[in-house]
Amino acid sequence: MTSEQSLAGRRIPLVDYLVLEGEPHLVAHECVTCAARYFDRRNACASCEQAEFRVVDVPTEGELRAFTIVSFAAPGVPVPFVAGVVDCGGTTVRGNVVNVPPDPEHVRLGMKLRLTTTSLGTDAAGVEAIGYGFEPAA
Amino acid sequence: MAENVWILGIHMTKFGKHPTLDPVDLGVEAIRGALADAGLRMRDVGVLAAGNLMGRGGSFGQQLQKQTGQTGIPVFNVANACATGATALRVAVMAIRAGETEVGLAVGAEKLSGAGLLAGGAREAEGDTWAPKGRFGAVAALDGRVGTETMPGVFAQIGMEYGHRYGGTSFELFARISEKNHAHSTLNPLAAYQKRFTLGQIMNDVMIAYPNTRPMCSANCDGAAAAVVVSEAKLRTLSLEQQRRAVKVSASVLTSDPWQEACQVLPDVNTLTRVAAEQAYEQAGIGPEDLDLVELHDCFATAELVHYDNLKLCPQGGAVDFFNSGATWRDGTTPVNVSGGLESKGHPIAATGIANVWEVATHLRGEAGDRQIAGARVGLAHVIGLGSACGVHILEKAAV
Numbered sequence: 086m087t088s089e090q091s092l093a094g095r096r097i098p099l100v101d102y103l104v105l106e107g108e109p110h111l112v113a114h115e116c117v118t119c120a121a122r123y124f125d126r127r128n129a130c131a132s133c134e135q136a137e138f139r140v141v142d143v144p145t146e147g148e149l150r151a152f153t154i155v156s157f158a159a160p161g162v163p164v165p166f167v168a169g170v171v172d173c174g175g176t177t178v179r180g181n182v183v184n185v186p187p188d189p190e191h192v193r194l195g196m197k198l199r200l201t202t203t204s205l206g207t208d209a210a211g212v213e214a215i216g217y218g219f220e221p222a223a
Numbered sequence: 224m225a226e227n228v229w230i231l232g233i234h235m236t237k238f239g240k241h242p243t244l245d246p247v248d249l250g251v252e253a254i255r256g257a258l259a260d261a262g263l264r265m266r267d268v269g270v271l272a273a274g275n276l277m278g279r280g281g282s283f284g285q286q287l288q289k290q291t292g293q294t295g296i297p298v299f300n301v302a303n304a305c306a307t308g309a310t311a312l313r314v315a316v317m318a319i320r321a322g323e324t325e326v327g328l329a330v331g332a333e334k335l336s337g338a339g340l341l342a343g344g345a346r347e348a349e350g351d352t353w354a355p356k357g358r359f360g361a362v363a364a365l366d367g368r369v370g371t372e373t374m375p376g377v378f379a380q381i382g383m384e385y386g387h388r389y390g391g392t393s394f395e396l397f398a399r400i401s402e403k404n405h406a407h408s409t410l411n412p413l414a415a416y417q418k419r420f421t422l423g424q425i426m427n428d429v430m431i432a433y434p435n436t437r438p439m440c441s442a443n444c445d446g447a448a449a450a451v452v453v454s455e456a457k458l459r460t461l462s463l464e465q466q467r468r469a470v471k472v473s474a475s476v477l478t479s480d481p482w483q484e485a486c487q488v489l490p491d492v493n494t495l496t497r498v499a500a501e502q503a504y505e506q507a508g509i510g511p512e513d514l515d516l517v518e519l520h521d522c523f524a525t526a527e528l529v530h531y532d533n534l535k536l537c538p539q540g541g542a543v544d545f546f547n548s549g550a551t552w553r554d555g556t557t558p559v560n561v562s563g564g565l566e567s568k569g570h571p572i573a574a575t576g577i578a579n580v581w582e583v584a585t586h587l588r589g590e591a592g593d594r595q596i597a598g599a600r601v602g603l604a605h606v607i608g609l610g611s612a613c614g615v616h617i618l619e620k621a622a623v
């Protein structure tokens with residue numbers, strides 16, 4: 086069995102804060118001292134300067150706090166798409182709003198959303214990359 | 224209390240396309256203009272702070288010295304995103320306040336014509352193997368997949384977030400802010416664009432990132448600005464005419480983001496601007512109600528709205544009503560961006576934070592020609608560089 090065959094059918098998340106096992110969800114690094122949450126690799130907490138974090142699950146449902154419909158982007162980025170900021174039970178998350186027509190009649194501030202996953206395609210070894218977005222919850 | 228600092232000379236080049244000039248040419252034009260305006264020479268200057276964000280950061284000041292006068296003074300090459308010019312000015316002011324020199328020179332120059340969309344960057348061809356990289360362990364570019372990194376999109380969300388919090392915003396409201404600034408620009412011969420647009424033209428123009436259409440975005444262009452600042456003691460040794468035209472730097476403030484929940488998810492341009500404004504009003508002993516004009520960082524129409532609030536020109540949450548009252552038109556109670564703002568005057572990044580000071584100073588001197596705000600005595604200039612850095616300067620007309 087070659088290594089390519091062993092990888093085929095495997096999935097990898099677009100970002101390391103997307104967990105695919107079980108019900109897909111996002112995780113954050115939460116500061117043990119002040120509870121500030123971050124999605125990137127951390128050296129220390131920007132709020133309280135302490136350096137101890139724990140991994141916490143982020144709710145998969147939220148409310149759209151801000152959005153834009155990007156019609157003009159860098160070469161290679163498909164447009165239009167809806168970029169948004171979603172309040173997931175008190176944790177603010179950046180993500181695209183998907184499975185909704187990209188126009189201001191269908192995308193509304195305050196709309197209820199839930200996490201969903203999207204495929205980015207497979208690489209030469211057959212590994213599928215999985216991204217995330219938020220879709221209307223109702 | 225440190226000594227007062229005064230703007231003795233200040234100059235802004237025409238903003239627009241300068242195909243035959245490089246950043247050094249533009250910076251030199253601004254420096255020589257500011258020195259001539261001040262009635263001083265390079266050999267009188269004790270410190271130079273210079274900014275050119277898109278290229279020559281490492282030694283831009285020295286390159287300017289080679290064309291204007293190599294006098295051996297310390298050079299500070301500064302970079303602070305769109306607040307680079309204000310940062311240069313801040314450095315020169317600090318040097319004087321610290322008593323290290325009596326005369327400082329700040330300059331910012333940029334070549335940005337035809338630069339296209341800033342930030343986000345072209346999506347590189349992706350490899351044939353998904354491999355996690357960077358602080359998010361990302362296997363592919365995130366711009367367009369996890370929100371947007373384009374400036375029009377980021378600032379669109381900032382305006383929309385304000386609307387979500389306080390209500391009252393709409394595509395049309397943001398477009399009317401742009402309509403105002405383009406109308407103002409028709410009186411500014413140094414603006415890159417001096418074209419009035421109807422509301423319909425603005426709303427029907429090319430959509431960049433809803434709700435920002437093309438005329439609602441800052442204009443990429445070439446330009447430079449420079450300022451000569453002096454100590455109060457130095458000013459009092461100069462001619463009465465120089466003292467009469469000098470403009471007092473009543474506040475010079477630079478802030479970065481204090482940590483706020485979610486500020487690393489969507490940039491928070493509000494908190495650091497509010498903090499800068501509070502510090503500036505305190506330093507100047509002046510309140511927002513005293514301002515005769517304001518030049519604020521309308522990199523996008525959506526940004527102008529939130530800064531009415533951040534600069535405390537209106538009660539918190541009241542920016543929409545404030546704009547709808549007509550207050551920020553040039554005949555209103557608090558004229559904002561009578562230069563045309565970044566949307567029409569243009570935004571040559573490193574020049575912007577000195578160019579807006581030039582605009583305010585020119586009104587305080589009573590030299591703004593057709594667009595003069597009559598009797599202007601106090602003004603405020605604001606810039607923000609995403610990341611973030613915020614510069615606020617409050618200027619006052621000389622009493623002599």
Ligand SMILES: [Zn+2]
Pocket residue numbers: 116117118119120121130131132133134135
């Ligand atoms: Zn902490």
